[in-house]
Amino acid sequence: MTTRFPRRSTAALCAAAAAVLMAAAACSTDEGDLANEEPTAAAADVTITPEDGGSEVRTDSPIVVDADKGKITDVTVEQKLSEDETDESMTGTYNDGKTEWVSDWTMHPGSDVTVTAVAENSEGESTEFISEFSTVEAVEGQRLEIKSINVEPGSTVGVGMPVVVDFDMPVKNKAQVEAAMEVRSEKPAEGAWNWFGDKQAVFRPAEYWEPHQKVTVNLNLAGVSASEGVLGVENRRLEFEVGRSQISSIDEDSHQMVVERDGEKIKEFPVSLGMATQHKYTTTSGTHLTMAFHTDYRMSNDTLGVSKDDPSYYEEYVAYAVRISNSGEFLHTADWNYQLGEANTSHGCINMSVPDSRWFYEESLRGDPVDVTGTDRELEVNNGWGYWQRSADEWVSQSATGEADDTSEAGTPGSPHHEA
Template identity: 75%
Template sequence: MTFRISRSPAAALCVAATVLLAASACSTGEGDLANEEPSAPQAEVTITPEDGGSEVRPDSPIVVSAQGGTITDVQVEQSVAEGQGDSGMTGTLNKDKTEWVSDWTLTPGSEVTVTAVAENEAGKETEVISEFSTAPAVEGQRLEIANVVPAADEEVGVGMPIIVDFDLPVENKAQVEAAMEVTSEKPAQGAWNWVTDQQAVFRPEKYWEPGQRVDVNLHLAGVAAAEGVYGVEDREFSFQVGREQITTIDEDEHHMTVERDGEVIKEFPVSLGMATTEAYTTTSGTHVTMEFQTNYRMSNDTLGVSPDSPEYYEEFVAYAVRISNSGEFLHTADWNYQLGEANTSHGCVNMSTADSQWFYENSLLGDPVDITGTARELEWNNGWGFWQRSWDDWVSNSATGEADDTSKPGTPGSPHFQE
């Protein structure tokens, strides 16, 4: 039988009276009453936020506590203004099963119902319900997701970062990091870094193991990104890590090698930057393929060079794969007759039409491209140069300062309000 905590004193008296009458009618003597074992007291359950609360901070944790028993079930239902319901809140139960704390934050402007059940020593249940409402997110202070990379269900390379762009600056970076959950089928250590106040990037310690799915759950509804600024949406997506393909380019040898799953599958003659200026020097380091284009316009007017300058150039190339934000591509260069012999480009990796087409068609977003031998180092925040940071530096630059085991649910830290 389920015992509900009554909100009516009169009802409680009614029940007591009924029990007393039943005992009098069924008793055959004092001996029967003396032999009865006293019943165990009911478990006492409390819920925070308390019943009837309004304008509750969305990032307040739900805490269920039990005395004289153990918690057996907690259900959280949220109904937002548009009439949509959400009962997907998870929580963490302590070792003694006497306290349950919600894992994530609550949707702003929602009606929340928390139903908690606990059992006493005799197995009798106590159920308590708390109903309250959360404060809405104010117009102009609603944190939203502007973009995520990679796209849902996309197949990517082993060097693929997870990039989340926001529409507003984030001040409370640790809480936002703690709300962004990454889980992978194969174990990995990972962490977030912030390129700007509006862009967070997740990468693992080492390249993703190939042939697995990675799930991303952005539990951002209700997270306080700054004072009075709350997230208003959650987002969930998955992507697939494909085969392992790693390209290495040697500036001294003017040579490019492509390995797939540890086997060399292609080698190409190339020409890198002429290095007469910093802008015309190809960067050394671990790059990642970022963008794929055909019939793409290449010009140094993006560097401020006027069409009237003798240094000006403009070319349309058949195939181009971007590897940095400073204008570096692996691309077709029909005009370059020194492939494999000399470095004569304006900083890009020049290839023949056939070779650049093969690379374009056989690459995935997030494939690593390692370049060695030049005098210019790739900056960690130039494009997707995130592998340029050592793992220790990457973790120390995380707002939580702690690595995340992606084989387990949850995240380091807490997304809840911190006093």
């Protein structure tokens, strides 16, 4: 016998299904739903030093941004110097994992600083962090300023050109100041700063600059601690072009001057050097640089201490004169000298004919090397721009940092920051 179950209507089946669904819903909880979802990554956390709200902060304190549970994607530093002036040029360096950023330079004295950092977590979610603080003022009378720079912005110079920075106050913390002065070149080079006294810093590459390139000098001196209580108060930037390579060689014995341009001999002149009857009348041997150019220039040995009453006193006005030292040495017109190419009869300068001295005047750039050989008087390293008298190794060893600077890369050896 077959057993038959009662047939239910469609409406009844739908009602039963609804009841089952309602019962299942009644047994469900919010915790059960969330348990099936992926966990959310923690937001990145960032610490900024100096901390928010600080005042009288040392200008040479580094700005440090540290990220936890994430990486730093952007840091900006705004330094408000006055109502109308804001500096946003501060750069910094990341570590390999981009979990730390450290400022490259020091901060302006008396500025309101805002550091804004952005970091993202493992899911790419970004969070912004801000620290606002103010820096210590520079005290009147203890403000380091740039007195002069020997290179004119935008000028074209010779391959031997140094960068000479003269300060208005003595610098004791030379390593920090060196580290604040960045030299960049388009073509690879190594160089360093040397100091001549406490107020003059000189940058020179190990070898002559490669010709036909741009060199940029960034003097990031605002906020650097130059001496106890003395702060730099300005940044300065200049660019110059290195022109063709022109190197002149003068031989005391042959009384000849040879000019090479980009490695090719282009001129040879008869000359007359110092008569060498006295030390002061002896032309110095060594690598000189062309420093300044004059026309109708007064030449006199009163610059050597000779009075007008002395029988050896002289005074002449020359058509063309190019200075190569601070001890009175010039390459100049000497239309009275009839022994050019034959004998050395000058008072220490390099005598030339009118057309030859005019050519040299017109065809030379400041910073062109002039090598003199054969005399028994050596050019001093601090006589004019006699900086090439030091070897490359000695030049680097005489720097305060003791390291060569790769001018094709950003940054400098050492650090301008205060060591805690």
